[in-house]
Amino acid sequence: MFHIYCPYCCEYREEEEFHAAGQSHIARPLDPDACTDKEWGEFMYFRANPRGIHHELWVHAAGCRQYFNITRDTQTYEIKEVYKVGEQPTVVANNAK
Amino acid sequence: MQHYSGFGLLKHSFSHHENWQRVWRNPTPKKKYDVIIVGGGGHGLATAYYLAKEFGVTNVAVIEKGFLGGGNTARNTTIVRSNYLWDEAAHLYEHAMKLWEGLSQDLNYNVMFSQRGCLNLGHTLQDMRDIQRRVNANRLNGIDGEVLDAQQVQEIVPVLDCSDRARYPVLGASWQPRAGVARHDAVAWGFARGADSHGVDLIQQTEVEDLIIEDGTVVGVRTARYGEIRADRVGCVVAGNSSVLAKMAGFELPLESHPLQALVSEPIKPILDTVVMSNQVHGYASQSDKGDLVIGAGIDGYNGYGQRGSYSTIEHTIQAIVEMFPVFSRVRMNRQWGGIVDTCPDACPIISETPVKNLFFNCGWGTGGFKATPGSGHVFAASLAKGEMHPLAKPFSMFRFHNGALVDEHGAAGVAH
Numbered sequence: 001m002f003h004i005y006c007p008y009c010c011e012y013r014e015e016e017e018f019h020a021a022g023q024s025h026i027a028r029p030l031d032p033d034a035c036t037d038k039e040w041g042e043f044m045y046f047r048a049n050p051r052g053i054h055h056e057l058w059v060h061a062a063g064c065r066q067y068f069n070i071t072r073d074t075q076t077y078e079i080k081e082v083y084k085v086g087e088q089p090t091v092v093a094n095n096a097k
Numbered sequence: 098m099q100h101y102s103g104f105g106l107l108k109h110s111f112s113h114h115e116n117w118q119r120v121w122r123n124p125t126p127k128k129k130y131d132v133i134i135v136g137g138g139g140h141g142l143a144t145a146y147y148l149a150k151e152f153g154v155t156n157v158a159v160i161e162k163g164f165l166g167g168g169n170t171a172r173n174t175t176i177v178r179s180n181y182l183w184d185e186a187a188h189l190y191e192h193a194m195k196l197w198e199g200l201s202q203d204l205n206y207n208v209m210f211s212q213r214g215c216l217n218l219g220h221t222l223q224d225m226r227d228i229q230r231r232v233n234a235n236r237l238n239g240i241d242g243e244v245l246d247a248q249q250v251q252e253i254v255p256v257l258d259c260s261d262r263a264r265y266p267v268l269g270a271s272w273q274p275r276a277g278v279a280r281h282d283a284v285a286w287g288f289a290r291g292a293d294s295h296g297v298d299l300i301q302q303t304e305v306e307d308l309i310i311e312d313g314t315v316v317g318v319r320t321a322r323y324g325e326i327r328a329d330r331v332g333c334v335v336a337g338n339s340s341v342l343a344k345m346a347g348f349e350l351p352l353e354s355h356p357l358q359a360l361v362s363e364p365i366k367p368i369l370d371t372v373v374m375s376n377q378v379h380g381y382a383s384q385s386d387k388g389d390l391v392i393g394a395g396i397d398g399y400n401g402y403g404q405r406g407s408y409s410t411i412e413h414t415i416q417a418i419v420e421m422f423p424v425f426s427r428v429r430m431n432r433q434w435g436g437i438v439d440t441c442p443d444a445c446p447i448i449s450e451t452p453v454k455n456l457f458f459n460c461g462w463g464t465g466g467f468k469a470t471p472g473s474g475h476v477f478a479a480s481l482a483k484g485e486m487h488p489l490a491k492p493f494s495m496f497r498f499h500n501g502a503l504v505d506e507h508g509a510a511g512v513a514h
């Protein structure tokens with residue numbers, strides 16, 4: 001069971017209150033009309049799936065209902081940091097592209 | 098290979114069963130193979146078996162980082178069915194179903210395939226419409242199926258709460274009589290024994306740490322234990338770890354790895370002689386031949402490579418089971434475990450060529466690939482033998498996420514298993 005710190009409520013709450021919403025920092029193509037099928041497919045369907053450090057979007061669904069980011073290790077499940085939408089992570093994988 | 102038979106059992110009883118042959122060898126790998134299969138789960142072993150037996154490619158190695166069948170193959174809830182909605186998926190799973198029906202004889206190994214039938218319950222009007230549509234689609238594809246009302250369901254499963262007191266009353270179900278369960282370990286062992294007897298080298302305790310790629314063509318694998326092992330073709334069948342292997346090859350797959358868990362109860366007397374699944378309350382259960390209730394949960398909502406699941410998921414699952422079967426509320430659970438499943442955005446597998454020449458992937462089976470084991474192995478073996486995808490595998494190319502030809506089985510086939 002995770003205890004997750006909500007950066008908006010400024011409190012630790014149980015995992016049950018939250019919902020994971022997938023990879024964070026996915027930029028929508030600026031000019032969708034100019035995308036190739038490959039670029040569009042990649043935006044739609046391809047997500048990072050690292051064995052290790054992962055940046056993901058969570059929502060405090062049963063709390064303040066705000067979205068925020070978590071950096072988490074997908075192997076040890078350790079939550080490295082929590083940061084607001086619009087902010088950048090400070091913990092990144094060594095081999096990150 | 099020693100042939101198993103009633104007579105053999107009798108004969109060996111005279112020597113107190115001490116002289117049975119080993120089920121498979123434990124060879125040191127050669128320097129070079131025609132085909133290397135990475136991953137010794139059911140799908141990898143089935144691929145090796147059919148490669149050798151049907152396609153005459155016997156210079157094959159299966160390289161497994163742990164032990165055979167130690168991945169999802171022996172962690173699943175063993176449900177086998179073929180009542181998928183879309184033609185592409187239905188044909189693939191039905192191909193597997195037909196192979197299941199003769200598998201124990203073919204392998205001379207009892208995989209305990211039991212066609213006890215499978216019910217997918219409907220709890221809302223929309224569920225019932227979807228069920229009707231799916232059963233009609235199945236029948237048009239020559240796959241058995243029936244739509245049952247609540248009373249017919251109650252007759253098949255007396256312990257199911259079909260009353261209107263339930264929070265989500267059972268309105269009916271789809272029923273596939275040919276569906277059922279199989280003993281998952283035995284499936285891995287049977288295919289392993291069969292592959293070994295045709296000369297396939299099963300290399301255990303050996304992790305593939307890199308793929309050797311020269312001029313855009315795969316030429317082998319690198320292992321810590323045996324160094325480089327070369328091959329003309331490489332097939333990766335590593336379930337939850339597919340993204341990791343794809344990264345070694347320098348491309349990405351549209352997969353996310355999630356823990357999926359299952360539970361078994363203490364053994365109880367026979368009470369449930371079919372498989373019951375519910376998408377709506379999300380729980381599914383069957384009873385093993387040993388007597389334990391085999392219960393499946395949903396995936397954890399977040400990516401993870403830890404082979405355990407979250408507690409809240411167990412709680413939701415048990416709530417669903419007790420909702421459906423109030424009579425199970427006092428049964429104690431014995432064990433719980435998780436496996437890592439690689440889920441695809443369209444809930445369908447990837448059986449595909451890749452951007453690297455001679456490198457093939459078979460993955461993305463998500464939460465429901467056990468039922469496909471023989472079919473997956475068979476079509477993948479055909480593709481590896483010919484260097485060209487089998488017609489049943491073609492719609493499952495990884496490039497469908499670029500050209501848009503998805504096979505969207507999400508929710509179309511009852512529960513996600």
Ligand SMILES: Cc1cc2nc3c(=O)[nH]c(=O)nc-3n(C[C@H](O)[C@H](O)[C@H](O)COP(=O)(O)OP(=O)(O)OC[C@H]3O[C@@H](n4cnc5c(N)ncnc54)[C@H](O)[C@@H]3O)c2cc1C
Pocket residue numbers: 135136137138139140141160161162163164165166167168169170171172173174175176177303304305306334335336337338357358359393434435436437438462463464465466467468469514
């Ligand atoms: C809890 C649970 C319940 C399920 N219930 C059902 C069900 O009821 N019905 C159904 O149809 N499906 C079910 N499934 C899904 C099903 O189990 C899988 O889709 C199927 O077993 C996949 O088979 P596989 O052979 O591809 O994978 P696996 O059996 O996972 O085999 C992959 C193998 O690759 C090995 N490997 C990984 N990386 C490397 C490497 N680098 N080098 C060497 N080897 C490597 C692993 O050790 C593993 O043995 C369930 C899964 C789970 C976890």
Ligand SMILES: [Zn+2]
Pocket residue numbers: 006007008009010060063064065066
């Ligand atoms: Zn909050």
